[in-house]
Amino acid sequence: MESANIVIIGAGVVGLAVAAKVSENNEGVYVFEKNSRYGQETSGHNSAVIHSGIHYPKNSLKAKLCVKGNVIIYELCEKYRIPFKKLGKMTVAIDEEEVNELDKLMKQGTDNGVEGLEFLTGEDVRKLEPNVEVEKALLTPTTGILEPDELMNHFYAQARKNNATLATETEVTSLKQTNNGYEVGGTSVGERFQVNAKTVINCAGLYSDKIASMAGLDTEKLGYILYPCKGDYFRVSGKPLVKMLIYPVPKGPGLGIHLTPDLTGSIRLGPNAYYVDKIDYAVESDEKEFREDVARFVPKIVEQQIRQDSSGIRPKLQGPKDGFKDFVIRHEVDRGFFGLINLVGLESPGLTAAPAIAEYVSQIIQDEIKK
Numbered sequence: 001m002e003s004a005n006i007v008i009i010g011a012g013v014v015g016l017a018v019a020a021k022v023s024e025n026n027e028g029v030y031v032f033e034k035n036s037r038y039g040q041e042t043s044g045h046n047s048a049v050i051h052s053g054i055h056y057p058k059n060s061l062k063a064k065l066c067v068k069g070n071v072i073i074y075e076l077c078e079k080y081r082i083p084f085k086k087l088g089k090m091t092v093a094i095d096e097e098e099v100n101e102l103d104k105l106m107k108q109g110t111d112n113g114v115e116g117l118e119f120l121t122g123e124d125v126r127k128l129e130p131n132v133e134v135e136k137a138l139l140t141p142t143t144g145i146l147e148p149d150e151l152m153n154h155f156y157a158q159a160r161k162n163n164a165t166l167a168t169e170t171e172v173t174s175l176k177q178t179n180n181g182y183e184v185g186g187t188s189v190g191e192r193f194q195v196n197a198k199t200v201i202n203c204a205g206l207y208s209d210k211i212a213s214m215a216g217l218d219t220e221k222l223g224y225i226l227y228p229c230k231g232d233y234f235r236v237s238g239k240p241l242v243k244m245l246i247y248p249v250p251k252g253p254g255l256g257i258h259l260t261p262d263l264t265g266s267i268r269l270g271p272n273a274y275y276v277d278k279i280d281y282a283v284e285s286d287e288k289e290f291r292e293d294v295a296r297f298v299p300k301i302v303e304q305q306i307r308q309d310s311s312g313i314r315p316k317l318q319g320p321k322d323g324f325k326d327f328v329i330r331h332e333v334d335r336g337f338f339g340l341i342n343l344v345g346l347e348s349p350g351l352t353a354a355p356a357i358a359e360y361v362s363q364i365i366q367d368e369i370k371k
């Protein structure tokens, strides 16, 4: 039986960022990924937005790690020439009720330490974005876009440079606590395998609740059950309608259908948000919903052709009837699982926050596991 120091389950952007960071000062780091390549699940199906941090309650992990991750991501992009654009975002309000919501976002963003926030009048907005017709907007200049694959390639390269090993087509199907760690078992390229690991970091995205349960935690009692929540995207044909990211004030479980340019300038609409009970990336929504939502603040959308693009599935801890739920990132030592770090519910802003999450996890290892 082989042994490892640290096993990371899952090679999405979070698992890879964690691997890159913890391998800086730990030997024997392994990443197990069930697919044939990294980044094929949520990390490859998202809006690719570097969020500013206005959307999350003060002192939540989402707020703290997003604001910190935003700064680190831009530094990484500059230093390692990862393509990005700091386009800025406008969250727009079309009536009094929505203007009140903007005030709340301004306060929350300021509390969270987001820099450069500014209100714009409808007139200011029209000057910047002639196709956007609104009452008022909140400008967040630190919002941007990047190519998630390029960010993951970077983390993977760093992890490899630090001698971490990625095993693809390697699915973890059992996780048992032993006297000095965990016995991690499963199938690797069609063969059964078993590895002893001192530390296990659960970065399994949509399956992270299953992994926590495999280890022996009562996931129902702990509130670790995930509710997959899908979002579809449509793409707008023709000359781009906007240059910046344009969002409505958020309603429901998502951020509202917004307009996001990609690195080529082409505009995607979405994602919407609906709960699903299976993982299937086929676009299921009707274009009418997208047009009607966006026409409230970009009336010209009714003249444009839009077509189905892609979808993503959020690993949400927030069920259909729940309010805000934070990321779970925790060493389960107080529950009798020394050396097990769970990352559950890493929905948005997990892409933005990934390098900050990696630092947070690395600190847990330094302070609580290595000591």
Ligand SMILES: Cc1cc2nc3c(=O)[nH]c(=O)nc-3n(C[C@H](O)[C@H](O)[C@H](O)COP(=O)(O)OP(=O)(O)OC[C@H]3O[C@@H](n4cnc5c(N)ncnc54)[C@H](O)[C@@H]3O)c2cc1C
Pocket: 009, 010, 011, 012, 013, 014, 015, 016, 032, 033, 034, 035, 038, 039, 040, 041, 042, 043, 044, 045, 046, 047, 048, 049, 050, 051, 170, 171, 172, 173, 203, 204, 205, 206, 207, 208, 230, 231, 271, 311, 312, 313, 314, 315, 346, 347, 348, 349, 350, 351, 352, 353
């Ligand atoms: C529609 C949508 C839009 C989003 N937009 C943004 C955005 O604009 N900005 C932003 O910051 N965030 C955004 N997010 C959130 C962001 O994409 C996620 O937070 C992030 O990708 C999560 O990364 P992850 O590594 O935790 O999960 P994943 O990318 O899902 O990776 C988990 C990995 O674990 C592997 N795995 C699972 N089970 C096992 C097992 N048993 N054995 C081995 N491997 C296993 C999976 O195959 C997978 O590769 C969005 C999410 C969605 C769904």
